[in-house]
Amino acid sequence: MNEVTSAETGDLFSKFDDLINTRETLLSSGIEDPYNLVMEKVLSPTRAVCNGRDTILLGTYNYMGMTFDPDVIEAGKDALDKFGSGTTGSRVLNGTYQGHKDCEDALIEFYGMDHAMVFATGYQANLGIISTIAGKGDYVVLDIDSHASIWDGCAMGNAEIVPFKHNDVEAMEKRLKRIPEGAKTLVVLEGVYSMLGDVAPLKEMVRIAKEHGAMVLVDEAHSMGFIGENGRGVCEEQGVMDDCDFIIGTFSKSVGTVGGFCVSNHPKFEIMRLVCRPYVFTASLPPSVVATAATSIRKLQHGSNKRAHLWENSKRLHSGLLDLGFSLGTETPQSAIVAVIMPDLTQGAMMWEALLKEGLYVNLARPPATPANMTLLRCSLCAEHSAEEVETILGMFERAGKKIGII
Numbered sequence: 001m002n003e004v005t006s007a008e009t010g011d012l013f014s015k016f017d018d019l020i021n022t023r024e025t026l027l028s029s030g031i032e033d034p035y036n037l038v039m040e041k042v043l044s045p046t047r048a049v050c051n052g053r054d055t056i057l058l059g060t061y062n063y064m065g066m067t068f069d070p071d072v073i074e075a076g077k078d079a080l081d082k083f084g085s086g087t088t089g090s091r092v093l094n095g096t097y098q099g100h101k102d103c104e105d106a107l108i109e110f111y112g113m114d115h116a117m118v119f120a121t122g123y124q125a126n127l128g129i130i131s132t133i134a135g136k137g138d139y140v141v142l143d144i145d146s147h148a149s150i151w152d153g154c155a156m157g158n159a160e161i162v163p164f165k166h167n168d169v170e171a172m173e174k175r176l177k178r179i180p181e182g183a184k185t186l187v188v189l190e191g192v193y194s195m196l197g198d199v200a201p202l203k204e205m206v207r208i209a210k211e212h213g214a215m216v217l218v219d220e221a222h223s224m225g226f227i228g229e230n231g232r233g234v235c236e237e238q239g240v241m242d243d244c245d246f247i248i249g250t251f252s253k254s255v256g257t258v259g260g261f262c263v264s265n266h267p268k269f270e271i272m273r274l275v276c277r278p279y280v281f282t283a284s285l286p287p288s289v290v291a292t293a294a295t296s297i298r299k300l301q302h303g304s305n306k307r308a309h310l311w312e313n314s315k316r317l318h319s320g321l322l323d324l325g326f327s328l329g330t331e332t333p334q335s336a337i338v339a340v341i342m343p344d345l346t347q348g349a350m351m352w353e354a355l356l357k358e359g360l361y362v363n364l365a366r367p368p369a370t371p372a373n374m375t376l377l378r379c380s381l382c383a384e385h386s387a388e389e390v391e392t393i394l395g396m397f398e399r400a401g402k403k404i405g406i407i
Contacts, residue, residue, distance in 0.1 A: 066256030122250025197337025225254025
């Protein structure tokens, strides 16, 4: 009897067969599953018990270490006691509690903007804002390495998508010049790109976008709280906040909880609460979550010492890994992300496992999430990592790299 393939039977999973085979081949070699790590106990922003091992955390995006801040935890407990575990409703129905307004007020204070809108996740913030403001007949000009939520927002809105080469100012300008005269255009950029940890040349890009009459949205997910004098992100650092129409962010990085947001000075922005489908048709965040977020955001306004220490950590890890002979995603430290380039997926997985056995957790990133088909070990530093921990981490990389033969 002839074997029938999944494609012939109409199996909707057949499109994933190549990925399934790659994963099975990798795991059959005995390597631990890098995408099924279990944290049995979280001890602090920088330590956890992972797969039974006491582990330093270097892949959590917990940039400012706010997850165990006593004031943040107390605010969450208090809201849980007073308002219960959830809202069971959309923001436009019964889902707006005082805590949601407080959280939006905290964002308005933090950014010095007129409007703030909180979403259930950062992904949903991009999905909702982009799909609502850029629809059929409009144009979205975006970096080719944009986050999946940005691409999905474009697809959902059905706008014309015009990508340009990563962080290439000239390429972006050429795309803008080709857009039909009179067409409404949104330029979407990111402050820090999460895979390589590189920073966008926003000053030039925003200027050019405005010269061509485009609106500008900047995703500051990986820079909010850390970059800029007040932690407002790359827009603040490069002096373009007043020229940005929308700034998107997330609570799941520096803020230390979950949720997403958009801030804006646009005078018509409040109508988004009635026309943005991912906002209107989703239950709002639990009271304990918005309480922790609001408390964390207000504390981040006074986090200059933590920001300075995090920069020192980033500089030391980056220079130390270069000295050991590793290839990195950026020539100089640009953010709290340090990406270590691996020769291929197999050696990347072996290196990931060797580091885990040393007691270090990092992210194994692979195509299609990564640019240029690269396999990366992505390290995200925390302001709570001590200088001694960073030296320990470098020793772990040295031993694992020599064991696998990468250095």
